[in-house]
Amino acid sequence: MREGCSKVCVTGASGYIASSLVKKLLAKGHSVHATLRDLSLYTENESKVSLLKSLPQSEGKLVLFEADIYNPNDFDHAIEGCEFVFHVATPMIHDPGSQQYKNTSEAAMAASKSIALSCVRAGTVKRLIYTASVVSASSLKEDGSGFKDAMDETCWTPLNDSLAYVYPDDPFYKDYTYSKTLSEKHVLSYGNDENGGGLEVVTLPCGLVGGDTLQSSTPVSGVVCIAQIMQDARAYISLKFLKKLLGKIPLVHIDDVCEAHIFCMESTSISGRFLCASSYISLEEMANHFALHYPEFNVKQEYEDELKKDIKWASTKLCDKGFVYKYDAKMILDDCIKCARRMGDL
Known part of the structure; x- marks a missing residue:
């Protein structure tokens, strides 16, 4: 493992994962270039800026940069002089005012390409670490006829019409899945000498992330984790979508996600794709x-398809490298409930 402090860049730094990652990086003594879409001190922007500036060890170690995914060349200055880049930002909803891109997939692809090229141009960046999503790693067969026996790093979500039945009516789910799948494949293409000039590239397709937050509201992914007891129809639709796409729900704690990112930075040499989830459980188990531990809530009943119960989580690549998860499914779900209660949502 590497020793010493580095200068790193984190894109989308005010987001759920990124803000916790920035806090951990600062605590370890690293200098952080953090990008936000807008640094103007108005309404929600002010709270995002103040959140980052208020982090312990931020003074003298944290520099904020304005950079927008829809203007990917903005990231050059933030990446300049950095040794490691964490590309966490992703467009969730398409900007209808964009003249450049027709959907989130195009915007995310363009940003990933531009950020990778910025890393190459900088000449100082050793490794690009991309926060991917398990929606890119479905074990569904290409013809949509069912699931493969296991889910691991060899699985890529088929992007074809045979999976139309998986997606809810809301176009967000298909757009997001395509966006994360295409972007991850593109980022990985820079992990070779031909495209990346020796740049090491790591992608971390993360499971459904739960736990506490530095933000002022319960994270969307945390709400989805406990959708079976929340009065939130969209969150439950999202949970059912993940089950249809992945067979079961890969869960991972926010603390483990951030530690996995830092582990991939501190490793002497590492590249490739590493699924990031500590548990792979059914909706019935959730x-x-x-029902057992929170009888005060009205829990939605679930009945599992036997075929989906047989799918195995076969990803061990991250742990084989020496990474250790600290949180199991019970701890993740319990921490989501604590967070929602603290925010007044339960």
């Missing part, structure tokens, strides 16, 4: 946990 509902049973809530």
